[in-house]
Amino acid sequence: MKLYSAPGTCATAIHIALEWIGKPYEVEHLSMKQMKEPEYLKLNPSGVVPTFVNNEIPYTEAAAILFHLTDAFPEAELGPAVGGENRAEFYRWISFLSGTLHPYYWLHFVPSRFTTDEEGTEAVQEASHVMIDKALTQIDNHLANRPYMLGEKKSVVDALLYPMASWGYGLPKPTSEYPNIHDLVKRLASEEAVTNVHRSQGTHPKV
Ligand SMILES: N[C@@H](CCC(=O)N[C@@H](CS)C(=O)NCC(=O)O)C(=O)O
Incomplete structure (x- = not known):
């Protein structure tokens, strides 16, 4: 592999x-x-x-x-097995992270790809911050009453959230201001696998 x-x-x-x-x-x-x-x-x-x-x-x-x-x-x-309980939630959150949150970050990291106006990149980034905040707030609320994205058990949803939440520490509203995401990032960061x-x-x- x-x-x-x-x-x-x-x-x-x-x-x-x-x-x-x-x-x-x-x-x-x-x-x-x-x-x-x-x-x-x-x-x-x-x-x-x-x-x-x-x-x-x-x-x-x-x-x-x-x-x-x-x-x-x-x-x-x-993650949950095909047909098992929580499999739809698994599809939901992998899709949300990959198809919604991730593209919002592109506007922040490579704003010039999203405007033909050379002067417009700052405005693109500002707009991205609003969208990223909306997505991170939704995730933070979701994590308010569960330790991992799919509940009591860790899954690759958490692995996918890890880099995306990490990018957010460099934003005007940093990931540390989303307490439940921040806590999950800390727990994952302390794992041997993530250290490796x-x-x-x-x-x-x-x-
Ligand atoms: N939809 C793709 C997007 C992958 C993607 O955007 N990867 C970024 C790193 S997070 C990249 O390689 N960017 C290089 C580029 O855009 O030129 C996926 O989820 O695999």
């Missing part, structure tokens, strides 16, 4: 999931430039991370990879 990742990105979630699975894997950290090279584009035509390769089959899209790993390694209990991921990336927890 091989993961193509980059430090601090959403691919961190897949890296955490591989640590939780506990089987041998390798990781290659790519630069933004390497993600656009023809060899890599053959694996991931979007030119982004993550890409997960197993038995020479490349898998792309963080959400799809997390669903796949959950079903391929049931013994690792990365940070070591491999050469990064540190934001908490």
